[in-house]
Amino acid sequence: MVKRLKKDWPYLVLLLPGVVLTFIFSYMPIYGLVMAFQDYNPGLGFGRSPWIGFENFRFIFSQPQFVRSVYNTFYISIFKIIFGVSASVIFALMLNEIRNTIIKRIFQTIVYIPNFISWVIMAGILYGILASDGIVNNFLGFFGIGPIQFLSNSSVFPWTMVWTDVWKTFGFGTVVYLAAITSIDPGLYESAVIDGAGRFRQTISITLPMMGPIIMLMTVLALGTVLNAGFDQIYNLYSPAVYSTGDIIDTFVYRLGLQNGRFAIGTAVGMFKSVVSLVLISLSLLVAYKVADYKVF
Amino acid sequence: MSKSFKRFVALLIAAMMLFAACATDGAAPEVTGTRDFVPVPAGDWNVPYETTVHVTSVANMGNDWVFETGDSMHNQPWTRAWKEDLNIEVTWDWLTTGDAEYITRLNMAIASGTLPDVFRVNYLQFLQLMEADLLMDITEYYENNLSQRIRDYELTDPDTIKTVSRDGRIYGVPQYYYGVIDAPRLIWVRKDWYEAAGSPEMNTVAQFEELAKGFMAEYGGYGMATCNTLEFLFFTGPMFGVYLGNPQLSEYFWYPDETGRIKAGVTHPEFRTALEYWAKWYQEGIISPDFASIDNNRMHEDVVNGRTGIQPFWQWHGWMNGPNLVAVHNEDAYMIPLPFPTVDGSQVLGQVVFPNVYITVVNKDAQNPAAAMKLLSYTDYIMFDPNTVLTEEQFRGFTDGQREHACGPFGIIDPMADMLQYQNVSHALHTGDTSQLFTSGMQKKHGDSLDWIENRNPAGLGAYLQQGRHEGCSYYHNKFLVDNNFLIRTSMWGPPPLDFHQTANTGDIIAMGVMEIILGSQPVEFFDTVLAEWYANGGQILEDSVNAEYGN
Numbered sequence A: 001m002v003k004r005l006k007k008d009w010p011y012l013v014l015l016l017p018g019v020v021l022t023f024i025f026s027y028m029p030i031y032g033l034v035m036a037f038q039d040y041n042p043g044l045g046f047g048r049s050p051w052i053g054f055e056n057f058r059f060i061f062s063q064p065q066f067v068r069s070v071y072n073t074f075y076i077s078i079f080k081i082i083f084g085v086s087a088s089v090i091f092a093l094m095l096n097e098i099r100n101t102i103i104k105r106i107f108q109t110i111v112y113i114p115n116f117i118s119w120v121i122m123a124g125i126l127y128g129i130l131a132s133d134g135i136v137n138n139f140l141g142f143f144g145i146g147p148i149q150f151l152s153n154s155s156v157f158p159w160t161m162v163w164t165d166v167w168k169t170f171g172f173g174t175v176v177y178l179a180a181i182t183s184i185d186p187g188l189y190e191s192a193v194i195d196g197a198g199r200f201r202q203t204i205s206i207t208l209p210m211m212g213p214i215i216m217l218m219t220v221l222a223l224g225t226v227l228n229a230g231f232d233q234i235y236n237l238y239s240p241a242v243y244s245t246g247d248i249i250d251t252f253v254y255r256l257g258l259q260n261g262r263f264a265i266g267t268a269v270g271m272f273k274s275v276v277s278l279v280l281i282s283l284s285l286l287v288a289y290k291v292a293d294y295k296v297f
Numbered sequence B: 001m002s003k004s005f006k007r008f009v010a011l012l013i014a015a016m017m018l019f020a021a022c023a024t025d026g027a028a029p030e031v032t033g034t035r036d037f038v039p040v041p042a043g044d045w046n047v048p049y050e051t052t053v054h055v056t057s058v059a060n061m062g063n064d065w066v067f068e069t070g071d072s073m074h075n076q077p078w079t080r081a082w083k084e085d086l087n088i089e090v091t092w093d094w095l096t097t098g099d100a101e102y103i104t105r106l107n108m109a110i111a112s113g114t115l116p117d118v119f120r121v122n123y124l125q126f127l128q129l130m131e132a133d134l135l136m137d138i139t140e141y142y143e144n145n146l147s148q149r150i151r152d153y154e155l156t157d158p159d160t161i162k163t164v165s166r167d168g169r170i171y172g173v174p175q176y177y178y179g180v181i182d183a184p185r186l187i188w189v190r191k192d193w194y195e196a197a198g199s200p201e202m203n204t205v206a207q208f209e210e211l212a213k214g215f216m217a218e219y220g221g222y223g224m225a226t227c228n229t230l231e232f233l234f235f236t237g238p239m240f241g242v243y244l245g246n247p248q249l250s251e252y253f254w255y256p257d258e259t260g261r262i263k264a265g266v267t268h269p270e271f272r273t274a275l276e277y278w279a280k281w282y283q284e285g286i287i288s289p290d291f292a293s294i295d296n297n298r299m300h301e302d303v304v305n306g307r308t309g310i311q312p313f314w315q316w317h318g319w320m321n322g323p324n325l326v327a328v329h330n331e332d333a334y335m336i337p338l339p340f341p342t343v344d345g346s347q348v349l350g351q352v353v354f355p356n357v358y359i360t361v362v363n364k365d366a367q368n369p370a371a372a373m374k375l376l377s378y379t380d381y382i383m384f385d386p387n388t389v390l391t392e393e394q395f396r397g398f399t400d401g402q403r404e405h406a407c408g409p410f411g412i413i414d415p416m417a418d419m420l421q422y423q424n425v426s427h428a429l430h431t432g433d434t435s436q437l438f439t440s441g442m443q444k445k446h447g448d449s450l451d452w453i454e455n456r457n458p459a460g461l462g463a464y465l466q467q468g469r470h471e472g473c474s475y476y477h478n479k480f481l482v483d484n485n486f487l488i489r490t491s492m493w494g495p496p497p498l499d500f501h502q503t504a505n506t507g508d509i510i511a512m513g514v515m516e517i518i519l520g521s522q523p524v525e526f527f528d529t530v531l532a533e534w535y536a537n538g539g540q541i542l543e544d545s546v547n548a549e550y551g552n
Helices: A002-037 A055-061 A064-096 A101-116 A119-130 A135-142 A157-182 A186-194 A199-223 A231-237 A240-246 A249-259 A263-292 B003-022 B077-086 B099-112 B123-131 B139-145 B160-164 B191-196 B205-219 B270-284 B296-304 B322-328 B369-383 B392-405 B417-431 B440-455 B458-468 B474-483 B498-502 B506-518 B526-550
Strands: B053-060 B088-096 B118-121 B186-190 B254-256 B262-264 B310-313 B335-338 B350-352 B359-362 B487-489
Touching (some): A002 A055, A002 A263, A055 A263, A064 A101, A064 A157, A064 A199, A064 A240, A064 A249, A064 B526, A119 A157, A119 A231, A157 A199, A157 A231, A199 A263, A240 B506, B053 B099, B077 B088, B077 B392, B088 B099, B088 B369, B099 B123, B118 B123, B118 B369, B123 B359, B139 B369, B186 B191, B186 B474, B191 B205, B191 B335, B205 B270, B205 B310, B262 B526, B270 B506, B270 B526, B296 B322, B322 B458, B335 B474, B350 B474, B369 B392, B369 B440, B392 B440, B417 B440, B417 B458, B417 B474, B440 B458, B458 B474, B498 B526
Parallel strands (some): B053 B088, B350 B487
Antiparallel strands (some): B118 B359, B186 B310, B186 B335
């Protein structure tokens, strides 16, 4: 141990700033969770603000807006996972069939680019594309459809969030799945060809089954973050017209905690989310271990 | 690569990261004064300290503030003048650029016990600090070290000082406000389009609709600018005899119904009329088909890009969109203010909320509270005292680039400022007699207005449309409302009751319901359900607490 320390100490020093910053910004603020159990008055601070037990939690759960935001969070998140994984897998399979490396890389780059654009910029683009006189509605108009209010119709909005998120992020998933495909033993395909299997049969009988563990792993890990339905995306695109179906826990907390200055209530909601997330992440890691033999620790 | 070199590189990178993490902006100036107690010099407020007094403070800056080259918030005309004229050195512990950020930083400072000597708070923070016993009783300093002019503001407005007093003792100095004349909103219309349409009368809602449809037929786009927060659509409430707040902030305009009970505007029956009209406007395209997804910035973009020629707004529209409209289109493309029409053509009322928002307070542990009074008096002296004589250079130093706000919590406003300013600027512009322009603010508005009239400098458009346009500026219309008492004042004439804090986002309930009705997915009758939900989820608490604190 001492020998290793002696050898590696420069690298440990290199690690030190990150550890210090993580401790300061990620661990020390945990103390602030006491606010969730207080009638917090900044003037009195954590030490002197009166303790009120679970009153903040009782208040939150009595708010129909909160209950609605929990439902919306799960709804949007789960469909993002389902369609996000499906789109990535399908596109990876399609890319894998392209034999020309240059074209393959061009497509891979094109679908990956939106991943690097922030939601603030993406929101500006989407406002233009999805407006009643935007390109999408003009296109639908050729078929006698619409105009559809993608961002202000409460029935359509959650699906707009799902599909725009899939569009923005599936390129990253594609890279992961493509990497998984390239690691499949070529011998399997050669055997299949000898047995007379075509490209489609090879995909169904070899590629997809061999991708199974990584698909399962990615899906299960995503389930652990199901309460993160995409604050950046929804905050930049939602409005009161779609609160009923588009308001998620994070946007609700933002309006309540920061805009209205209800810090204790906001903390209570945040704590609720953290506890549920902890349970979900633990479960997902357990499932990942059982199904895909994936271990973090 | 040798091991020692690797170690060196690793250490260097680690040191750089630590340095970056700990670095500050390096802008903090060298301090020469003392924060220990210094005797207050005998005499009036403007007698300088014999020893330099150091006062710490914090400030929320505006994005549009501009300092001269080499200057910053730490070293600028105000801080230099305080040092030179009063021997008071002000340093800023931290600076923010946004209300939410300021509130959060201040709450953190309160919680961590790192409050500066003097700072500005809103009423909620004031109440919390009072409860925590962190504010100084400044009664003695208010009476002895604040200028008589500021104390006389109580004569103009006797109510505001009561909001910062407890048992006859004073715990803060209200910032005050520019006067009732700046409160009523107006409906702004593209001048070139309006004149091309023959400058028709717009006394009734029907005439307004005709004008909006005329603009749409001629120029495309939609009739009137509004956005997804509903704030600006709610500005049109007075057209239907209903008075409203900002639903995004869960703010309401409170006034009595026929029984005398104080109720929020959205609960008054006239609100149904407004809803009917708004839903009709949406169907007819007077409101943008995309308004529910248009945010505040995009609304203004649509105005500047000529997608609409009508916009409900405050009296300062000339600063907001005026220069951009002129730059993008032509020098007659700016918007001019008109009074809101009403359904039957009767006189519209201007709505007035309780105007004071901020309070300057002194940390209980501060050693030189009199310095804060002197600094406040200094701002008033520079900005509003008719006896103050400044050189052109001094005057521009204090006010150019929005720097009149760069005095931070030491800012204070004469509650009669804008009424007097308008009268005297208007008089000077129309007669050429500038002898009555006795404050720097008056000189600035007069100079800016002239700059637009004579040089077509867009930077002067704001002042021109607020005060300089003869019988057609926003203050011309608002003064008419004030002089004839065509005003409705909120019954909540003071800070919100503390019980308001027991509710959460009640404005969301209203906004969601109103949106559904306007977008046509629900009939107007659906608002009964919305109101029932509003009352059940906080509205009743709001109404009861307002009546308990401000009712008869």
